[in-house]
Amino acid sequence: MIYELLKTLHLSSLFIWLGGTFGVAIALMIQAKQLDSLRVWDRYVTSVAMVFSWVFGLTLAYYTGWINSPWLWLKVFFVFMLSGVHGSLSGKLSSADLEATQGESNMNPPSVRRIQPELLVMLVFIPIIVSLVVFKPF
Amino acid sequence: MDNASHISAPITPAAKQHATALLANPMIRYVLIAESITLLILVFIAVPLKHLAGLPTATKIAGSIHGIVFLYFLWILIRAYSSGLLPWRLCLRLLIGSVIPFGGLFNERWLRTHVSAQDKIQQ
Numbered sequence: 448m449i450y451e452l453l454k455t456l457h458l459s460s461l462f463i464w465l466g467g468t469f470g471v472a473i474a475l476m477i478q479a480k481q482l483d484s485l486r487v488w489d490r491y492v493t494s495v496a497m498v499f500s501w502v503f504g505l506t507l508a509y510y511t512g513w514i515n516s517p518w519l520w521l522k523v524f525f526v527f528m529l530s531g532v533h534g535s536l537s538g539k540l541s542s543a544d545l546e547a548t549q550g551e552s553n554m555n556p557p558s559v560r561r562i563q564p565e566l567l568v569m570l571v572f573i574p575i576i577v578s579l580v581v582f583k584p585f
Numbered sequence: 586m587d588n589a590s591h592i593s594a595p596i597t598p599a600a601k602q603h604a605t606a607l608l609a610n611p612m613i614r615y616v617l618i619a620e621s622i623t624l625l626i627l628v629f630i631a632v633p634l635k636h637l638a639g640l641p642t643a644t645k646i647a648g649s650i651h652g653i654v655f656l657y658f659l660w661i662l663i664r665a666y667s668s669g670l671l672p673w674r675l676c677l678r679l680l681i682g683s684v685i686p687f688g689g690l691f692n693e694r695w696l697r698t699h700v701s702a703q704d705k706i707q708q
Contacts, residue, residue, distance in 0.1 A: 527656065534660045538667025 453507045460499035464533070465573070467493025471536045472563045475543060482544040489537050497533060501526075513583075522579040525572050532565045532572075539563075610670060613661055614693055617679065620658040621689030623651040628686050658683060 467489060474485055504526070508514045631647035634640045662679060665671040671679075682688030 530656075530660055531663045534663035535667040538664040538670070541664075541668040 453503055457503035457507055460496045463496035464500050468533045471540050472566045475563055486540055486544050517585050518579050518583050522576055525576045529572050532568050536565050616658045616661050617689045617693045620654050620683050623654045625686055627651045
């Protein structure tokens with residue numbers, strides 16, 4: 448029962464976290480307006496969900512004893528990189544929002560209005576992380 | 586990186602601008618201090634307890650706490666770099682300082698004293 452509860456909380460948090468991260472990446476790609484509401488969402492929902500994903504994930508790892516398995520540490524490494532991707536996008540969002548409020552135009556500055564490399568990293572890392580936890584290869 | 590050379594060297598306008606930005610965002614400084622203190626507890630309290638008093642639990646607890654704070658510190662650095670708040674050189678300085686005992690406290694103090702000294706000269 449505790450296992451199912453922890454797993455539910457972990458999965459729910461990470462869906463909210465990754466959904467929010469994709470939202471930021473895509474908003475930076477298009478000519479989004481009103482970035483301030485997204486910035487508030489990123490700070491109070493997405494970032495909080497990231498912290499909860501870590502907390503519930505690590506609790507789950509201790510509870511199940513997976514903390515001693517090598518695949519878990521590889522997964523932790525990739526999840527940390529994914530957190531870095533979120534940090535990077537979140538920082539870009541802050542600076543784009545600042546430029547938009549200070550400038551005359553409320554569109555994203557051209558420097559960030561392109562395909563974000565973070566998107567590609569996420570598309571590669573998410574399947575790796577899921578494979579590691581599903582197959583538990585070593 | 587040699588901290589002493591940075592202390593004696595005059596602070597450049599660009600460095601001052603970045604330091605001011607850093608001070609305007611106190612979260613980075615708080616995490617810098619927390620990271621440094623947890624490292625000191627780990628190195629000077631938990632490690633002697635493990636090897637001299639035979640208490641391996643001490644490093645487990647202090648190590649986990651320091652690990653979590655260090656990861657949060659790295660996340661804050663990545664975010665600060667991406668938002669243009671800190672240049673990569675200053676990020677590197679803070680990163681190197683954070684793995685040396687007292688380094689983080691030293692960096693935090695360096696930023697505070699130099700920025701306030703520069704402000705007094707300008708006034």
